[in-house]
Structure formats: structure tokens, C-alpha cells
Amino acid sequence: AQPSAPAPISAPLRDLEYGQLNFLHTTDTHGWLAGHLHEPSYSADWGDYISFSLRIREKVEAKGQDLLVIDTGDRVEGNGLYDSSIPKGIYLSEILRHQHIDILTSGNHELYQQNTSKNELLTTVPNFRGHYLSSNIDIYHPKTNELVPLAPRYKKFTTQLQGIRIVAFGFLFNFNGNYNNTVVQPVEKTIQESWFQEAIQDKEVDLFLVAGHVPAHSPEYRAIFKAIRKVHWATPIQFFGGHQHIRDYAQYDSRAFALASGRFMETIGFASIDGLSTSSQPSVASSPVFKRRYIDNNLFSFYHHTGLDQDTFPTEKGREVTQMITDARSALSLDTVFGCAPRNLWMTRVPYNDPDSIYNWLATEVLPQALKDESRGDSPAVAILNSGGIRFDIFKGEFTRDSAFIISPFPNKFRYVKDVPYDKVQLIMTVLNQQAKIVSTSEDENPYIHELGTPGQSHADGDYEEEETNKATEETRPLIIDGAGSHQAPLWAKRSDNPDIFPGYTTKDDAGTDGDDTIHSPVKNYMVPNCIQGHIPGNKTALSETVDLVYIEFLEPFLVLAGKFAQLDVDFINESEEYMSGVQLTDLITTWVGDNWKCDE
Ligand SMILES: Nc1ccn([C@@H]2O[C@H](COP(=O)(O)O)[C@@H](O)[C@H]2O)c(=O)n1
Ligand SMILES: [Zn+2]
Numbered sequence: 089a090q091p092s093a094p095a096p097i098s099a100p101l102r103d104l105e106y107g108q109l110n111f112l113h114t115t116d117t118h119g120w121l122a123g124h125l126h127e128p129s130y131s132a133d134w135g136d137y138i139s140f141s142l143r144i145r146e147k148v149e150a151k152g153q154d155l156l157v158i159d160t161g162d163r164v165e166g167n168g169l170y171d172s173s174i175p176k177g178i179y180l181s182e183i184l185r186h187q188h189i190d191i192l193t194s195g196n197h198e199l200y201q202q203n204t205s206k207n208e209l210l211t212t213v214p215n216f217r218g219h220y221l222s223s224n225i226d227i228y229h230p231k232t233n234e235l236v237p238l239a240p241r242y243k244k245f246t247t248q249l250q251g252i253r254i255v256a257f258g259f260l261f262n263f264n265g266n267y268n269n270t271v272v273q274p275v276e277k278t279i280q281e282s283w284f285q286e287a288i289q290d291k292e293v294d295l296f297l298v299a300g301h302v303p304a305h306s307p308e309y310r311a312i313f314k315a316i317r318k319v320h321w322a323t324p325i326q327f328f329g330g331h332q333h334i335r336d337y338a339q340y341d342s343r344a345f346a347l348a349s350g351r352f353m354e355t356i357g358f359a360s361i362d363g364l365s366t367s368s369q370p371s372v373a374s375s376p377v378f379k380r381r382y383i384d385n386n387l388f389s390f391y392h393h394t395g396l397d398q399d400t401f402p403t404e405k406g407r408e409v410t411q412m413i414t415d416a417r418s419a420l421s422l423d424t425v426f427g428c429a430p431r432n433l434w435m436t437r438v439p440y441n442d443p444d445s446i447y448n449w450l451a452t453e454v455l456p457q458a459l460k461d462e463s464r465g466d467s468p469a470v471a472i473l474n475s476g477g478i479r480f481d482i483f484k485g486e487f488t489r490d491s492a493f494i495i496s497p498f499p500n501k502f503r504y505v506k507d508v509p510y511d512k513v514q515l516i517m518t519v520l521n522q523q524a525k526i527v528s529t530s531e532d533e534n535p536y537i538h539e540l541g542t543p544g545q546s547h548a549d550g551d552y553e554e555e556e557t558n559k560a561t562e563e564t565r566p567l568i569i570d571g572a573g574s575h576q577a578p579l580w581a582k583r584s585d586n587p588d589i590f591p592g593y594t595t596k597d598d599a600g601t602d603g604d605d606t607i608h609s610p611v612k613n614y615m616v617p618n619c620i621q622g623h624i625p626g627n628k629t630a631l632s633e634t635v636d637l638v639y640i641e642f643l644e645p646f647l648v649l650a651g652k653f654a655q656l657d658v659d660f661i662n663e664s665e666e667y668m669s670g671v672q673l674t675d676l677i678t679t680w681v682g683d684n685w686k687c688d689e
């Protein structure tokens with residue numbers, strides 16, 4: 089029987105504009121497959137997304153159109169569901185595989201640790217065999233030690249219903265922070281290889297599909313665009329990108345567009361193309377039409393776009409996966425409470441030195457009070473953290489095991505060098521926070537800067553003031569609504585009269601300001617420096633002329649460079665030692681929370 093239509097709800101939503109070929113896209117999910125438990129606007133989980141894509145497929149296929157589902161990497165690191173299991177990711181891999189994904193690629197986070205890339209090769213690639221593409225990543229096979237492609241370089245396929253002939257690639261940006269069991273070849277070099285050149289010589293192609301963990305606006309995508317255009321002046325190209333954790337849409341020409349779909353399961357990207365040629369109709373008269381939409385990841389949006397409701401929307405598979413997520417969270421004790429945060433602490437909604445900034449909290453409370461290596465006696469220390477290592481806000485209320493991994497998922501330890509002149513430490517801080525200037529002297533145009541600071545931000549001018557709030561680069565979310573649980577639609581979804589506009593994404597991209605499905609009011613957004621420092625003991629005036637320079641180990645390659653600029657004669661790699669017996673930042677935060685943030689009885 090036909091599902092009955094849901095009761096109409098008046099809400100400020102823009103519809104999806106379907107085409108001959110339609111896409112759903114996720115990127116940078118970073119383990120958030122349970123959705124956002126405290127933010128109704130992003131509260132749908134991977135099971136709901138599975139139902140959504142099945143329902144959208146039914147809808148488009150009923151019209152004879154095709155649907156492709158894409159994921160562009162950074163599926164790992166960033167949430168207790170991935171990071172808290174031993175080994176990491178055992179539950180996540182099982183949950184992920186239930187989504188049908190037509191094309192998926194690796195992000196940089198799949199390559200930082202040896203075990204993670206090994207797991208991609210031995211578990212995720214086989215789970216998505218025939219769909220996982222890796223145009224520029226090789227891996228030393230753990231059994232043979234032979235350098236092999238992580239996955240096939242590209243594939244050619246034809247869509248099910250219309251016979252649209254597609255050549256697809258799967259790239260990673262020019263990343264160089266990978267563990268040495270993998271090799272990432274720069275995109276510009278890869279596209280000169282014979283296999284790529286042969287792939288783009290194919291004349292029987294209706295669409296080039298470039299999926300990648302690459303920013304939508306990037307020198308890497310421009311290079312690929314140019315290489316394809318040299319051979320095919322008019323064949324449509326659809327890029328899917330990620331890595332910057334932003335909603336973005338780039339226009340390369342009238343037939344080539346790139347969509348980036350945010351981060352952390354906040355956004356389901358939608359794109360469509362009309363006017364494509366097909367195998368049975370190889371020439372079309374009209375120009376193709378490209379559309380895009382950024383869907384807020386919640387059930388209210390899902391019901392709206394499918395025309396279904398809470399009874400008709402869920403699928404059996406979706407329900408099963410939601411149950412798998414609930415079971416995994418319970419097995420991992422992710423709801424265990426360590427303390428209660430007395431207030432919200434923000435990454436970018438307030439200036440970084442504001443009392444409500446998470447960075448200010450770390451610099452003035454956590455580091456001075458919790459980071460102390462007793463073997464160093466009274467030696468004062470300055471501890472440096474990269475802002476990019478802090479991944480999310482803290483919401484007022486219960487701080488759980490999940491919260492700890494959400495804020496600080498990386499197994500980063502602290503290292504230190506003794507007796508560094510305090511003024512040199514300050515010079516190093518200045519250099520680190522001006523990293524763009526160092527980078528601009530390098531030969532390539534690698535967006536290396538994203539390897540240090542908070543994703544989605546550029547720190548080139550050292551200006552940390554409020555940004556324009558309507559930029560696609562902003563990180564915007566609706567205000568937390570206390571007490572809201574999982575699977576709730578935004579509060580206004582329950583009103584059928586005159587819905588309020590809630591703060592959230594207000595994206596401006598190359599196609600304009602109408603990309604977001606949900607109409608929001610903007611949220612303030614402030615720049616954050618690449619690095620912050622905490623003084624141990626906290627009183628700066630009590631510091632002696634030299635201090636222990638303590639740093640999070642991820643920063644070491646950047647410190648080597650910054651040390652040279654500051655003319656500091658220290659060999660960080662050979663002279664540094666583990667600080668505080670190798671304590672990790674995540675554990676430091678958890679201990680501090682347990683000691684300082686008591687919950688009311
Ligand atoms: N061990 C690590 C690994 C990464 N980071 C931070 O993550 C940033 C990259 O994250 P994306 O999701 O944008 O790819 C990187 O720039 C570092 O800031 C880290 O701190 N420690
Ligand atoms: Zn990411």
C-alpha cells in the first residue's frame with residue numbers, strides 16, 4: 089500500500105531540485121554516526137541516513153532517475169563511537185558498511201596511524217569492494233610489504249536506469265602527515281600518470297565524477313579540472329570534496345562544479361544534474377543544469393524531503409542500524425558521566441580569549457592545574473597546543489566519556505625540551521601563528537596550513553576578530569536546546585503556525601545564498617589562532633628567564649620549522665623527552681573535569 093502523506097508542517101525549508109542524476113554526499117563524519125545527541129538540528133543517525141537514502145532512491149527511481157551515494161573520507165577519529173573501542177573502530181566499521189555507498193575515498197585521518205590505514209586496506213576496502221577508489225594513495229601491504237594501491241585508481245560504470253556513462257576518481261589532497269606505511273602522491277603528479285591520461289582520453293563518457301578528500305576550492309581540484317578540460321572541453325564534471333569541514337560549492341566553469349558537505353554528520357549534501365548524455369542518447373542539445381542543497385541532518389528535514397512521516401519513513405535496515413549504534417554506545421559506556429560542565433565552552437562562537445572559549449579554559453585552567461611533570465621540580469613551563477587538536481564545543485551539563493573523545497580524540501602525548509629562553513618561546517608562538525607566511529614560501533601551493541590550526545579557517549593575517557557571519561567558511565550551528573534528546577526534530581518543527589528561525593548554517597557559496605535546506609539566522613564566528621599556550625605555573629609574571637617548552641607531539645614538525653625561524657638552537661627530534669610520563673591530552677582533560685566539575689546531587 090502507498091504510504092500516507094504526512095501532516096503538512098509549516099517550516100522554512102527549501103526543497104531538493106531533482107535531476108536526471110542525483111547524489112547524496114557525506115564527508116568528514118569522524119565517527120559521529122550516532123548524530124548529535126545534544127543538537128536536534130543534527131540529531132539523525134547513520135540508520136536514519138540509510139532510510140533517507142533508500143527513500144530518496146525509491147522516489148527518484150520511480151521517475152526513471154538515478155541516485156549515487158558518495159562519501160569523501162575522514163570517517164574516523166573524532167567521536168567515542170570510533171575512538172573509545174580497543175582496537176579503535178571495531179564498531180564503526182560494522183555500522184558504516186550497512187550504507188550502500190557508490191563511491192568512497194580516504195581522508196587524511198585514515199592515514200595518520202599505521203593501524204588505521206591497515207584497517208582501511210583489510211576491512212573498509214573489502215567491505216566496499218568495487219566502490220572504494222584511491223587515485224593517489226599507496227600502502228605497504230602488511231603481509232607482503234609490497235607498495236600497492238590502497239584501492240583501485242578509478243572506475244568506469246554506467247548508471248542503472250538511464251545508462252549514464254561515468255568515469256570516477258578518488259583523490260586525497262596533497263597530504264604529507266601520513267604514517268610511513270602509506271605514500272600519498274601529489275595530485276599534480278598523479279594526473280600526469282599514464283593510467284589517468286588514458287582514463288580521461290575515453291570519448292564515451294557522459295560525466296567525470298571526481299570524489300575526493302580535497303577542498304572544493306583548491307589548487308588540487310583546479311589541476312584536475314584543467315587536465316580533463318584539455319581533453320574534453322565540454323563534458324560535465326561533478327566534484328565532491330571535503331576536509332575543510334565547511335559547506336561549500338565551487339564553480340569551475342558552466343559544466344564543472346564541486347560540492348563540499350560539512351562535517352560530523354551535520355550535513356547531508358545533495359546535488360543533481362540534468363541534461364546529461366547517455367549511452368542510448370549520446371548527444372544532447374541543451375547544456376547540463378547543476379543544482380546543490382545542504383540538508384540539515386535531522387528527521388524533520390528527512391520527512392520533508394521524502395514526503396513521509398515517522399510511521400512511513402523508517403526502513404527495516406535503518407532501524408537495525410540505529411539499534412546497532414545504541415548497542416555499541418552502551419557497550420562502550422559512552423554515557424558514563426565524568427562531571428558536569430557549569431557553562432557552554434565554544435570553539436569559535438566567542439573570541440578565543442573570552443571566558444566562554446574552550447581554548448581560554450584549556451590555557452588558563454586545565455593546563456596550569458593539571459599538566460605538571462613532578463620530575464621537573466619547580467621549573468616553570470609553557471605548554472603549546474594546536475587549536476586544530478580541539479574538535480568540538482563543550483555543552484553545559486553532563487560531560488561524558490563520549491564528550492572527552494569528541495573534544496580531543498587524538499592519542500597525542502606531550503613532549504618537552506628543558507630550559508628554553510622565555511622570549512624564544514614567545515617568538516615561536518608568533519611564528520606558529522603566522523604559519524601561512526612560512527608556507528607561502530614553499531614551492532607548491534599545498535594548503536599545508538590546514539594541517540595545524542582549526543579546520544575551515546585561515547590564519548594568514550593573525551587577525552582573530554569576528555568574521556563576516558555569512559561566509560561559507562563559517563562554522564555555524566544552532567544554539568543548544570537544553571534537555572533535547574536524540575532523534576528530535578528542531579523545536580520549531582513541532583509548531584505548525586508561524587515557525588521561528590533558529591540560528592544555524594547560512595551558507596554563501598559560488599551559487600549564492602540559497603544552498604541550505606533549512607533557513608537559519610546566522611551565528612557569530614571568530615578566528616582562532618593556530619596555537620594556544622598555557623603557563624605552568626599559571627602566573628606569567630612569576631616566570632623565570634627560561635622555561636620548559638612543553639608541546640603536544642603533533643606539533644613537533646611545525647616546531648622544528650618555527651624553531652629555525654626563531655633562531656633557537658634546539659634539536660626537537662633528538663633533544664625532547666616525554667612530559668608527565670606520556671599523558672595524553674584527552675586523559676588530562678578527563679581528570680581535570682572529574683576533579684573540578686562536580687554534578688549537583
Ligand atoms: N594526531 C592528530 C591528527 C590531527 N590533528 C588535527 O586535525 C587536523 C586535521 O583534521 P581534518 O579533519 O581537518 O582533516 C590537523 O590539522 C590537526 O589540527 C591533531 O591535532 N592531531
Ligand atoms: Zn575532517
Ligand SMILES: [Zn+2]
Nearest residue numbers: 162195196331
Ligand atoms: Zn581531513
